[in-house]
Amino acid sequence: xxxxxxxxxxxxxxxxxxxxxxxxxxxxxxxxxxxxxxxxxxxxxxxxxxxxxxxxxxxxxxxxxxxxxxxxxxxxxxxxxxxxxxxxxxxxxxxxxxxxxxxxxxxxxxxxxxxxxxxxxxxxxxxxxxxxxxxxxxxxxxxxxxxxxxxxxxxxxxxxxxxxxxxxxxxxxxxxxxxxxxxxxxxxxxxxxxxxxxxxxxxxxxxxxxxxxxxxxxxxxxxxxxxxxxxxxxxxxxxxxxxxxxxxxxxxxxxxxxxxxxxxxxxxxxxxxxxxxxxxxxxxxxxxxxx
Amino acid sequence: xxxxxxxxxxxxxxxxxxxxxxxxxxxxxxxxxxxxxxxxxxxxxxxxxxxxxxxxxxxxxxxxxxxxxxxxxxxxxxxxxxxxxxxxxxxxxxxxxxxxxxxxxxxxxxxxxxxxxxxxxxxxxxxxxxxxxxxxxxxxxxxxxxxxxxxxxxxxxxxxxxxxxxxxxxxxxxxxxxxxxxxxxxxxxxxxxxxxxxxxxxxxxxxxxxxxxxxxxxxxxxxxxxxxxxxxxxxxxxxxxxxxxxxxxxxxxxxxxxxxxxxxxxxxxxxxxxxxxxxxxxxxxxxxxxxxxxxxxxxxxxxxxxxxxxxxxxxxxxxxxxxxxxxxxxxxxxxxxxxxxxxxxxxxxxxxxxxxxxxxxxxxxxxxxxxxxxxxx
Numbered sequence: 001x002x003x004x005x006x007x008x009x010x011x012x013x014x015x016x017x018x019x020x021x022x023x024x025x026x027x028x029x030x031x032x033x034x035x036x037x038x039x040x041x042x043x044x045x046x047x048x049x050x051x052x053x054x055x056x057x058x059x060x061x062x063x064x065x066x067x068x069x070x071x072x073x074x075x076x077x078x079x080x081x082x083x084x085x086x087x088x089x090x091x092x093x094x095x096x097x098x099x100x101x102x103x104x105x106x107x108x109x110x111x112x113x114x115x116x117x118x119x120x121x122x123x124x125x126x127x128x129x130x131x132x133x134x135x136x137x138x139x140x141x142x143x144x145x146x147x148x149x150x151x152x153x154x155x156x157x158x159x160x161x162x163x164x165x166x167x168x169x170x171x172x173x174x175x176x177x178x179x180x181x182x183x184x185x186x187x188x189x190x191x192x193x194x195x196x197x198x199x200x201x202x203x204x205x206x207x208x209x210x211x212x213x214x215x216x217x218x219x220x221x222x223x224x225x226x227x228x229x230x231x232x233x234x235x236x237x238x239x240x241x242x243x244x245x246x247x248x249x250x251x252x253x254x255x256x257x258x259x260x261x262x263x264x265x266x267x268x269x270x271x272x273x274x275x276x277x278x279x280x281x282x283x284x285x286x287x288x289x290x291x
Numbered sequence: 292x293x294x295x296x297x298x299x300x301x302x303x304x305x306x307x308x309x310x311x312x313x314x315x316x317x318x319x320x321x322x323x324x325x326x327x328x329x330x331x332x333x334x335x336x337x338x339x340x341x342x343x344x345x346x347x348x349x350x351x352x353x354x355x356x357x358x359x360x361x362x363x364x365x366x367x368x369x370x371x372x373x374x375x376x377x378x379x380x381x382x383x384x385x386x387x388x389x390x391x392x393x394x395x396x397x398x399x400x401x402x403x404x405x406x407x408x409x410x411x412x413x414x415x416x417x418x419x420x421x422x423x424x425x426x427x428x429x430x431x432x433x434x435x436x437x438x439x440x441x442x443x444x445x446x447x448x449x450x451x452x453x454x455x456x457x458x459x460x461x462x463x464x465x466x467x468x469x470x471x472x473x474x475x476x477x478x479x480x481x482x483x484x485x486x487x488x489x490x491x492x493x494x495x496x497x498x499x500x501x502x503x504x505x506x507x508x509x510x511x512x513x514x515x516x517x518x519x520x521x522x523x524x525x526x527x528x529x530x531x532x533x534x535x536x537x538x539x540x541x542x543x544x545x546x547x548x549x550x551x552x553x554x555x556x557x558x559x560x561x562x563x564x565x566x567x568x569x570x571x572x573x574x575x576x577x578x579x580x581x582x583x584x585x586x587x588x589x590x591x592x593x594x595x596x597x598x599x600x601x602x603x604x605x606x607x608x609x610x611x612x613x614x615x616x617x618x619x620x621x622x623x624x625x626x627x628x629x630x631x632x633x634x635x636x637x638x639x640x641x642x643x644x645x646x647x648x649x650x651x652x653x654x655x656x657x658x659x660x661x662x663x664x665x666x667x668x
Binding site for chain 1: 459476656
């Protein structure tokens, strides 16, 4: 009795299998697909079904005839990531997954260059970080060589190369000795990005003043104030004149105008007048005249 | 409610009613000024003190007409000049001040004349300032009248003063810019000196901050006191004990107070200077003339501010940094000037220094910050 029942069940399954295969199918998915490239998915079986490709922020829906190849045009899948393929037949569903990777050809760079303004003659004062993207804004994880170039003011152009790690490459550069604007360019193949940085004078290195009578007062004036590389400090830089005389003191903070600072101060015989900017102290003069 | 509770409520209510009645019938003169209904409560000017009290009360109410009409020397100046003596001709701290209280001290008296010192304590958004006047009071019939010592603010003659100092404006990146594109760099500032001291009221942290950049900066300094276990005891900032706008290569002192903290509880101090770009002008230039350090008692740094530019400065803030013989910072003091700074017109200032600190002071440095009506710096 038991063997007769087993035989009957087996016969039923064998009879029903072709019918089931006629209504469902299976998928042959590619392992990886390059973003933006054409690709195809082979289905098996026969009958009609709907194929869904579900990825990050994108869903593609196709009606398919089972047993035929489903083709996707270039640009159908642009975003790199893990995709799910779901084939929905009349009575069953098949799942599969594949990865879309960034294109090998870099298409765009995001270039972070810091700082946008810095003093001249600083070792490793400039940093540049590049994120390499393909034409569809996918981060290119494959190792890529990036070249950095700093140029624009007097002095040799600095060039560095760096390889990307997980899509990122970085470098450090020295600021030039002369003030002005410099161009910092990052380049990968045909893709390039440029940042402009401003090199400004450093700390003052040369601060001298002179004094002369001006009516009842004393006119004090600096020579052009420069940093150690000869760059003139910009207008607006504060220069402090201090006059110490018997029993008193006068102070005035004067901004540089056309490279020099000048002001009038009380004229006291024997007064000591000093000049400073920031924490840098210039010369001191003793005023010998009588008031 | 318990019996004790009911009793307490009755006592508090009775005391409150009694105090209201006492305050209404016998008001304190300076309170009359603040109440705004002093006209009905003023005493007749039958004594020098009463005359001065009445005048001060009317000044407190800004009843210029009444105050002016009570003066014995009103023929010497106009009512407008009298009001401008107290409130300033140009917008200044005085313009927006209100009389907080006043004190008077008889100095000398005879049958027909007396001298009374009047101290007017004005309150402003940056603290109180004291205006002390020595008044002569004369008897006219059965009444006493005050001879007001008018201080006429100098007037600047009509003129055109060319000003061509640098001004900085800032354009920041826009929302449509790529995330990788640059923004304008914040100014680089550096603390060049820092010194904590233990005072009776708590810990005081003083220091100096340098703008080492080529652009103006709006600066603040925050300090956190840390205990031995690393936990934060307290965090404070310098508030107005700093010059917030620093032009390139300018140095400001700062002072941060921590109330009710002993220095022995502090293991370390975490300093946080911050700077942001700000549109600013290199004008006006203010000279600090005739600085004198006056030792204790009454230790103070006094001097005169001279506005070398053409713009009227509404409020000037003077910050003084005091050093000992070794050049170490020992104190930071400040003073707001209550009168406007007119071009080339000296205005005096005096900032007081604690007596115990004054004995250590060997040198000092003063800077000013100027606020003009309608704009910074």
